[in-house]
Amino acid sequence: MSSFIAVDWGTTNRRAWRIEDGRPADVMRDATGILSVPPGGYADAATAIRARLGDGPLLMAGMVGSNRGWADAGYVPCPASLAALAARLLPVAEDAWIVPGVSIVEGQRGDVMRGEEVQFLGAVAGGLAPADALMCQPGTHCKWARVEGGALTRFSTAMTGELFALLRDHSLIGAAMRGPVADGAAFRDGIARSGEGDLTTALFGVRASSVLALRDDADAAAYVSGLLIGADCRVRVRAGDSVHLLADPALGALYTAAIEALGARAILVDSHAAFLAGIIRIWELQA
Known part of the structure; x- marks a missing residue:
């Protein structure tokens, strides 16, 4: 299908776009993060998104795929590419999938991310950053990532x-x-x-x-x-x-x-x- 609904579903906020022929055609933003969804309430929350943006398949990323979200979508280990993420989508309902996160283990140090991987790799895919880059997403938990050859090879999280x-x-x-x-x-x-x-x-x-x-x-x-x-x-x-x-x-x-x-x-x-x-x-x- 050329049309779908993309959802960036975080802890406290949510953004969703209706994508038609590779371009955003409509958008909704609200404060319905995963902390606002009651147990067993994700199917209804997805229905509300479709009621606003149209009845289409959902592709979701972010904390919705955590063990506190709709379902645990797991992690793709570094090095991770967009193709590797696409190969590990988790179906959670009819025409609804969640993108996995990314993990890294270096000796006794481990780290994980959910949602930021789509942005880091998307920056390269969209021509917003080169295929080899040092990237940073500041915030509550600041993510630093190294992308090499268009793949996410290393990252760390600072609180x-x-x-x-x-x-x-x-x-x-x-x-x-x-x-x-x-x-x-x-x-x-x-x-x-x-x-x-x-x-x-x-x-x-x-x-x-x-x-x-x-x-x-x-x-x-x-x-x-x-x-x-x-x-x-x-x-x-x-x-x-x-x-x-x-x-x-x-x-x-x-x-x-x-x-x-x-x-x-x-x-x-x-x-x-x-x-x-x-x-x-x-x-x-x-x-």
């Missing part, structure tokens, strides 16, 4: 966004972290301080700076963000690198600042366009 939220909401320094986060002097100071290699001491320094009036509390959140993002980037980025960022403009600007401070280049990629390019190619490969 950067979650750590920031935990520090702000549940730590000693959280009381000072009530100001906005933006690229500015405090954020850049955090990036620079992250290069000293003592992150935990730098974090406690937020408390000391507040007590001793060394830094305005209004700048604390931006400074901590700079510390965390700076530390995240330093592990993976070297001077002269090009990093393709699949991020919204606000978070993309922060990571761009950190990447450029390390002497590298950041290239922003539309993550929705990347997802569409990837899911459409998977559909074509399995047809």
Whole structure:
């Protein structure tokens, strides 16, 4: 069939597109992530998507394929290609399939992703990134991926966004972290301080700076963000690198600042366009 419904189904949000002849013809967005679907409720949730976008086959990716979603779609091990993902689609209902995630095991280190693999590989398939690239999708759990020859060969996950939220909401320094986060002097100071290699001491320094009036509390959140993002980037980025960022403009600007401070280049990629390019190619490969 030339027409189908592509669904990017995450933990808290969901996007779905009606695809006709390889192009998006209609779209819906809502907050019906997997946490909002009651046990046994996925068939009804799929019916609601079809009621909005038309009665067509569903091809889904993301946390809908986790052990907390509709069904566990498993993982394709690295190196993973779009063809490998297409070969392992999990049928969950009539005319409804879920794309598997991707896993990596290196010695005692293991890692997994769900949904980001479609975007990383889709960026290449859609001509948004080269076949050999370092990619990053910032967020609660920041994904860093290496694509070689159009296949996802290595990746790692950093809990950067979650750590920031935990520090702000549940730590000693959280009381000072009530100001906005933006690229500015405090954020850049955090990036620079992250290069000293003592992150935990730098974090406690937020408390000391507040007590001793060394830094305005209004700048604390931006400074901590700079510390965390700076530390995240330093592990993976070297001077002269090009990093393709699949991020919204606000978070993309922060990571761009950190990447450029390390002497590298950041290239922003539309993550929705990347997802569409990837899911459409998977559909074509399995047809």
